[in-house]
Amino acid sequence: MFSKVLIANRGEIAVRIIRACQELDIRTVAVYSQADRQALHVELADEAVCIGAPPASQSYLKLDRIISAAGIVGADAIHPGYGFLAENPHFAEVCEQCGIAFIGPSAASIRLMGDKAAARRAAEAEGVPVLPGSRHPVRDLDEAKRLAREIGFPLIIKASAGGGGKGMRVVTGPDDLESALATAAAEAAAAFGDAAVYLERFLPDPRHVEIQILMDGEGNGVHLGERDCSIQRRHQKLLEEAPSPALSETQRRAMGESALRIAKAAGYRNAGTVEFLLDPRGGYFFVEMNTRVQVEHPVTEMVTGLDIVKAQLRIASGEPLGLCQADIRVLGHSLECRINAEDPERFLPSPGLLTALRLPGGPGVRVDTHAYAGYLVPPFYDSLLAKVIAHGRTRDEAVRCMRRALHEMRVEGVKTTIPVHQRILQHPDFLAGRTSTQFLTRLLAER
Numbered sequence: 001m002f003s004k005v006l007i008a009n010r011g012e013i014a015v016r017i018i019r020a021c022q023e024l025d026i027r028t029v030a031v032y033s034q035a036d037r038q039a040l041h042v043e044l045a046d047e048a049v050c051i052g053a054p055p056a057s058q059s060y061l062k063l064d065r066i067i068s069a070a071g072i073v074g075a076d077a078i079h080p081g082y083g084f085l086a087e088n089p090h091f092a093e094v095c096e097q098c099g100i101a102f103i104g105p106s107a108a109s110i111r112l113m114g115d116k117a118a119a120r121r122a123a124e125a126e127g128v129p130v131l132p133g134s135r136h137p138v139r140d141l142d143e144a145k146r147l148a149r150e151i152g153f154p155l156i157i158k159a160s161a162g163g164g165g166k167g168m169r170v171v172t173g174p175d176d177l178e179s180a181l182a183t184a185a186a187e188a189a190a191a192f193g194d195a196a197v198y199l200e201r202f203l204p205d206p207r208h209v210e211i212q213i214l215m216d217g218e219g220n221g222v223h224l225g226e227r228d229c230s231i232q233r234r235h236q237k238l239l240e241e242a243p244s245p246a247l248s249e250t251q252r253r254a255m256g257e258s259a260l261r262i263a264k265a266a267g268y269r270n271a272g273t274v275e276f277l278l279d280p281r282g283g284y285f286f287v288e289m290n291t292r293v294q295v296e297h298p299v300t301e302m303v304t305g306l307d308i309v310k311a312q313l314r315i316a317s318g319e320p321l322g323l324c325q326a327d328i329r330v331l332g333h334s335l336e337c338r339i340n341a342e343d344p345e346r347f348l349p350s351p352g353l354l355t356a357l358r359l360p361g362g363p364g365v366r367v368d369t370h371a372y373a374g375y376l377v378p379p380f381y382d383s384l385l386a387k388v389i390a391h392g393r394t395r396d397e398a399v400r401c402m403r404r405a406l407h408e409m410r411v412e413g414v415k416t417t418i419p420v421h422q423r424i425l426q427h428p429d430f431l432a433g434r435t436s437t438q439f440l441t442r443l444l445a446e447r
Helices: 011-023 040-044 063-073 089-097 107-114 116-125 141-151 174-192 249-265 297-304 308-316 395-408 418-424 439-445
Strands: 004-007 027-033 047-052 077-079 155-159 169-171 197-201 207-215 221-233 236-242 270-278 284-290 333-340 356-358 365-369 384-392 410-412
Touching (some): 004 063, 011 027, 011 365, 063 089, 077 308, 107 116, 116 249, 116 284, 141 174, 155 174, 207 284, 221 297, 221 439, 249 270, 249 284, 297 333, 297 365, 333 395, 333 418, 418 439
Parallel strands (some): 004 027, 027 047
Antiparallel strands (some): 207 221, 270 284, 333 384, 356 410, 365 384
16 A cells, blocks of 8 residues: 555545545645645645645646655655546656556556547447547547538537536537637636547437446456436536436446446546436437546445545555445435535636535535635635535435535535525425436526
8 A cells, every 4th residue: 555645636635535545544745736725635634735826727737746746755656636637648657657656547548538539439349329429539620510510410519638517518500610619629728738629419408327437457347336417507517416316227237337348448447437428218328438536426435335535545556446246235325416616696606715614414414525614715726615415215315314414504705506406406306306417407597
């Protein structure tokens, strides 16, 4: 096992990784920007190194500064978390060249799955259904126009190198293609340092269902069931749950097996998530593979009892997975509400000073956060403030637990998305399990 891990991230995921390391008796190193000098992950880590100015481009995306920090403190491994450099194959390569373990998949796997067009081809080769789309990143506008005619409208433009809803634009007709292409490419370049995008047929009202997988260095793998991530705004997830109320056991088994086939074909190692779209008739289509830990991983942890971050650490250190598919049991139901520092009406960021913070607790409730009373929410990064996770023996019990938790939670000084979650949790369609990626749009239009 590692002796010292540097966490190349910030916020709640950095805190989450530090806690897992502490339970495994691993020393931790936080890196931070000047804006995060008072951040919780800096306080909780054994050591901390400032790596630059507040903008991510001058700190958390500075690969050379992170590697230098690891060398200075003598870290033998780096955990990238999610976002920033987590899915950058060059980062994984540099870690390897410097003799530092990268807690994630190999650079080759990241590169294959990170090229979303190549990932689609890999899925097709394994017999996994995919939506019509470009087989390679789009080179220019003329190629995009030609591909759009072949794919048909509506279509969606996606960043080849990223996820999390960044670098994505829906195009309903040819007149919107040029501006959408430019906007998506610029957003992808800003978020991931790579402006490459690809095109895909857009399903107007699907469910978004993803499969969590774990694989060790010997090719042994399991899937941990699915998460339903259909409730989104601007292609970014807001509420997730496990298991999905939409899947039959037959669908669940087929999607899990498909996810493992794709991962094995990619020579995958460590934790990853294979994402699918589910159409109203029950057909499923591969979308992409996220080669990192997901924001919503606690949902799966709550229903399986497994610690995914500890599994990442053990697998990266060379330990065998020690699990087979028969060992995986899904017990009860879990929900996760992402509490963002945003205006709940317009979903615009709401940075500022947290003058008061009361976190919920009690049976079935978990909160992952980096926030505290007196914390200054910076304007430079993602607006995620906390993740509230609730668990119950049934979906109804989990929903009631989450309602109680959100009622108990108090945040003052910034606006949050708590009111939106409270509306979702009362809506008849949500309670009946009738959601899709357009659910939130319809909900907001009802006002």
